[in-house]
Amino acid sequence: MGSEGNASRVDVADLVEQARAGRPRAVARLISLVEDESPALRDVSAALAPHTGRAHVVGLTGSPGVGKSTTTAALVGALRRRDHRVGVLAVDPTSPFSGGALLGDRIRMSDHATDDGVFIRSMASRGHLGGLSWATPQALRVLDAAGCDVILLETVGVGQSEVEVSGLADTTLVLLAPGMGDGIQAAKAGILEIGDVFVVNKADRDGAQSTRRELRSVLGMAEREADAWSPPIVMTSASRGEGLGDLVEQIDAHREHLAGERLAERRRARFRREIRAIALETVRRRVGDLSGHAALDALAQEVLDGATDPFRAADRVLDEL
Amino acid sequence: MGSEGNASRVDVADLVEQARAGRPRAVARLISLVEDESPALRDVSAALAPHTGRAHVVGLTGSPGVGKSTTTAALVGALRRRDHRVGVLAVDPTSPFSGGALLGDRIRMSDHATDDGVFIRSMASRGHLGGLSWATPQALRVLDAAGCDVILLETVGVGQSEVEVSGLADTTLVLLAPGMGDGIQAAKAGILEIGDVFVVNKADRDGAQSTRRELRSVLGMAEREADAWSPPIVMTSASRGEGLGDLVEQIDAHREHLAGERLAERRRARFRREIRAIALETVRRRVGDLSGHAALDALAQEVLDGATDPFRAADRVLDEL
Structure with missing residues (x-):
């Protein structure tokens, strides 16, 4: 290449x-x-x-159609009005294509395309590296080192990536919208646990208040420790630019809640996962590279001869690596 | 446990x-x-x-409904009539349950249940160990060491396991049946390549001859080297006990074709895959066991402090393992 x-x-x-x-x-x-x-x-x-370590990473998750891209674009505007330097990383776990260039089709982002306080990048997250786990954290580090105060991490498309996003974010926004047909009860169980801030977008539509009530009721049932963060619900209409100020305030409030040991522990947990994933992938590649390797051939011959068994042979492979 | x-x-x-x-x-x-x-x-x-190394492993693959279980049972009978000691290993990759006991519901096998020249075992192949790749080869070794001349390896249920079976077998039988609605052309492309012997079962049914013709035509298109095995097609009606003698003869013919270096190379390739799979799984568990390990916590802290990066941290994890 x-x-x-x-x-x-x-x-x-x-x-x-x-x-x-x-x-x-x-x-x-x-x-x-x-x-x-x-x-x-x-x-x-x-x-x-x-x-690195300065930027606050905000993950946006939610079913297709809730308005993630619109909310991301509106959030960029709201953060820029506060003079934050903003990075946007849009990851498409389902695309086999590298999205190395600006997303030309994200028209709403074009307002920010000439703003040198905003970096917008999209990337494909090819399946063979464990979804978001490999390249995405490195891309976040680039934007962090580039001086972004806030990085918005958004996944495009559907999949298992919602929970992965929260694993990479300091603050996770879970977006919902009225009339999506799935309701709160039907929302994937996991998504209610990962939300630090809930956003009912399209709040101008019928059913927004009942979505909020339903969400509040479900969240109210969760058991929390006394000093734990209680996830707020923010009503927005991203396409009309409404509610973004509230949303930025709640993101800031969560950031302040985390500041210090809570943020450190959240990030250490992230780095533990990342180090493990890299270690495992490194070995996976080394073992994969062994195909046709003379030592492996010799070990296979020993197993054939009954001179050893595959477990002892595997130990010797690992000793050599 | x-x-x-x-x-x-x-x-x-x-x-x-x-x-x-x-x-x-x-x-x-x-x-x-x-x-x-x-x-x-x-x-x-x-x-x-x-x-180990004495038993000839015969894998049976084919879509549900072609009569794998019936053919397995009929083959046991045909092999017993030749005084072969026979092992049967039925693997269900889709079952979360251990099938440690005799399969009580495999009524047709009950003819052999009291025959001390036949070992019949079913086992679940739980997903987390890479399908058939871990426990199945060890179970085959047990039956091999127990003196089985032939081991019939059959997967129950559907899935990706067809190709895996051929990876564990010396001779792979691919079963088809007329009127299955899928036709030869629609058969998964891979299955025609793994077949050493093709079996058109339910040969007493309408369409059996046209299935055979179609199969012969497709197989005839495959390019083969001059000394390569040309997979025969055997017509059987396992439920009527017809064609089993032919099938055993073709299995024997393939065994003779392989005897010597061809068999050795096939088995060495199998052991290379097995050694690699065990090595990788071993590391995966060791890395998984690191959760909460003090060294990993310390490395995560170093990444948090910017004193190292996750790649160098992963290298140090691997050095310690």
Whole structure:
């Protein structure tokens, strides 16, 4: 692949410096490097490490049709009015295509396309790396190092990714809309547990108040510890620009709630998962690379001869790795 | 689990000796041990190793309704008439239940239930161990060490397991039946490639000859090397006991074709896959066991502090394993 050839010649330290100075092209290039899993991926991650941890990552989840993209675009506007530097990362776990470029079809984002306080990137999250777990955290680190105060992480399409988003976010927004036909009761059980802030979007529509009441009733049944965060419900109409101020306030309130040890523990849990996922994937590749390897052939012959068994043979493979 | 407690006290060497002497209870106990993944699994595999490699493993695959169970039962009869010692392993990849006991509902097998030249076992293949790849080969080894000349490996239910069966078998039978509504052309592409012997079962039914013609035509299009095996088509009516002699002859012919280096290479390929799968699963468990491990917590803290990145942290986890 051409990009890999280029990547190996890339001056990662220089790119990171440029990204930290807010140069959009450097940010885009770094995200492409981590998305392509170029040989530079490890160098990029190492170079970013000292410059991360500042950005607040806000994940947006919800069924298709609730208005995630519209809400993301409206949130960008609301955050910009507060002079926040904003990153947007749209991940499509179902697309086999790399979305390395700006999402041309996200018309609503075009308001922000020329704003140098906003970075917008979309990326594909190819299935073979465990969904969001590999490239996405690195892309978040790029936007973090580039000085974003807030990063909005949105998944496009449907799937299991809702819960994964919350695993990568400091604050998870769960979006609902009236008249979606599924109701709160029918919402996937998991989604009520991951929400830090609930958003009833399309609040101008019939049924918005009953959706809110139903949601409040279900949330009210959850048992919480005394000092635990109690997830608020915000009514918005993202397409009309209504309720975004409230939403930003609730995001800020949750951020303040977390600040300190709660945020640290949430992030440590995230890094534990990430380190485990990388370790496992690394071994998976090394073991996969063994196909046709002489040592493996020799071990298979020993099993054939009855001189060893596959478990002891596997131990020897692992000893060699 | 009670079975694990018992397993750890079990005298594996003694059980293997009893199984080699053909004691059905020892055979059943050993298969339960490998199926339960008891702590004795590795000991069992090691103790079996010197006593395996003699049995010819015949895999039966085909869509539900073609008569796999009936054919398996009829084959047992045909093989017994030739004085072969026969093992039957029925694997249900879709069942969450352990099938440790004789399959009470497989009425047709009851003819053989009191025959001490036949071992019949069913087992569940729980999803988390990569389908058939973990316990099934160990169960085959038990039946092999118990002196079976032929082991019939049959999957119950549907799924991706057809191709996996051929990966564990020396000879793969692909069963078809007329009037199944799917036709040869519609058969999964992969299934025509894995068949060493094709069986058109229910040959007494309308359409059997046209199924045979169609199959012959499709198989005739496949390119083969000059000394390659050309898969024969056998017509059977397993429920009437017709064609089983032909089928046994074709299985024997394929066995003779393989004898020597072809069989060795087929089995080496199988053991390479098995060793890789065990190595990977071993690491997966070790990494999974790290949850809450102090070293992982410390590494997550370093990532939080920006002192390292998750890739270098993962390398250190792997160094410690």
